[in-house]
Amino acid sequence: MNRREEIIDVAQRLLEVEGPESLTMRRLADELGIQAPSLYKHVSGKSEIEAALQQRALRQLTEALAGTPDLPALAAAYRRWALAHPRLYELSTRQPLARDRLAPGVEVEAAAAVLRLAGGDLPTARAIWGMAHGLVDLELAGRFPPGADLDEVWRRAVTTFSASRAPDPDGRVGPGAAGRAGG
Amino acid sequence: MNRREEIIDVAQRLLEVEGPESLTMRRLADELGIQAPSLYKHVSGKSEIEAALQQRALRQLTEALAGTPDLPALAAAYRRWALAHPRLYELSTRQPLARDRLAPGVEVEAAAAVLRLAGGDLPTARAIWGMAHGLVDLELAGRFPPGADLDEVWRRAVTTFSASRAPDPDGRVGPGAAGRAGG
DNA sequence: CTCTCATGGCTAACGCTGTTAGCCCAATGG
DNA sequence: CCATTGGGCTAACAGCGTTAGCCATGAGAG
Secondary structure (H helix, E strand, O other), rough: OOOHHHHHHHHHHHHHHOOOOOOOOOHHHHHHOHHHHHHHHOOOHHHHHHHHHHHHHHHHHHHHHHOOOOHHHHOOOOHHHHHHHHHHHHHOOOOOOOOHHHHHHHHHHHHHHHHHHHOOOHHHHHHHHHHHHHHHHHHHHHOOOOOOOHHHHHHHHHHHHHOOOOOOOOOOOOOOHHHOOOO | OHHHHHHHHHHHHHHHHHOOOOOOOHHHHHHHOOHHHHHHOOOOHHHHHHHHHHHHHHHHHHHHHOOOOOOHHHHHHHHHHHHHHHHHHHHHHHHOOOOHHHHHOHHHHHHHHHHHHOOHHHHHHHHHHHHHHHHHHHHHHOOOOOOOOOHHHHHHHHHHHHHHHOOOOOOOOOOOOOOOOOO
């Protein structure tokens, strides 16, 4: 059990420091001083390692988001974590989630935070989530032109959602203390 | 020259129909009735094929976006194209753009459209772009819960940006030449 | 008509990947 | 004292992208 954790640890370090092309079963084994096939005594395959890393990533991201008082702070924390752990973020996003392996509530927790800050409106919360993910993804993929002022983009993105306090058609308007906080 | 086009054609079909794991040099050669090494007489490597597919994807996406009169139509066209060509969209996004190979103006053109619909404000245009990409990316990766009403999410996203006609704090409502909103 | 040479195939092979089969040693527990 | 099992090992397989080098065909030049 302990060896498994050790394997995941080394895998994370390898991924974050040397990039995904270095996260190889043989390389991983080398780093642990054993042979590649021995890894399979602790782990079912590479995909399990990746799933574990995804789980870690989501947990850490969630923790980084915890306690942010308003939308600007939440957005800033999201972007900050993603830029600090780009490979981990990318890995965690390029997989169908593996909901079964996921510690229950990890994602729900983060989602709840966004939802609260979105004034309780689920579609708005998801739109915000999508925007945050999209901006990070484009930035990490290097798809913005070199000189782009991304701080300003995020500021604009956040203020747009802060300004228009979702006029819910069915009247369920979150009075959301957070609503005005960032405004 | 013609054979090269044929190769890219088959590669696109293979990618779109059977998925990225089937887009293999040997499989591609099989499909063309030749041996894998013969492909290198027309193409420098797999990465060149992928770059060509990325270029095609961006061109087609741009065309799909052309002529959309307003933000809702633009967003709908964006999402529609991405969902119709998921593998192509994914491939085109998981690469640093290959700006050199890109037909000049292809992306700038699309960027200009977004910029115009964003009232000429560059950061807002980029925020919109990020949101559209993020929502599509999350949807394609299957990261929304099964029952999520994504139509509603997009509606909310679009109306949010439509509602708040960016009141720039310093009055800088850029007439902003279409320079480059996209990267 | 012949010679040359580029075009576009071919086979063999290399080094890499994830993964499986099967062996073996050491420690633990009845 | 013996059995079981945990955790290592080597050998090997199939598949990946890619390179080296050989050979047939066809077109243009002398």
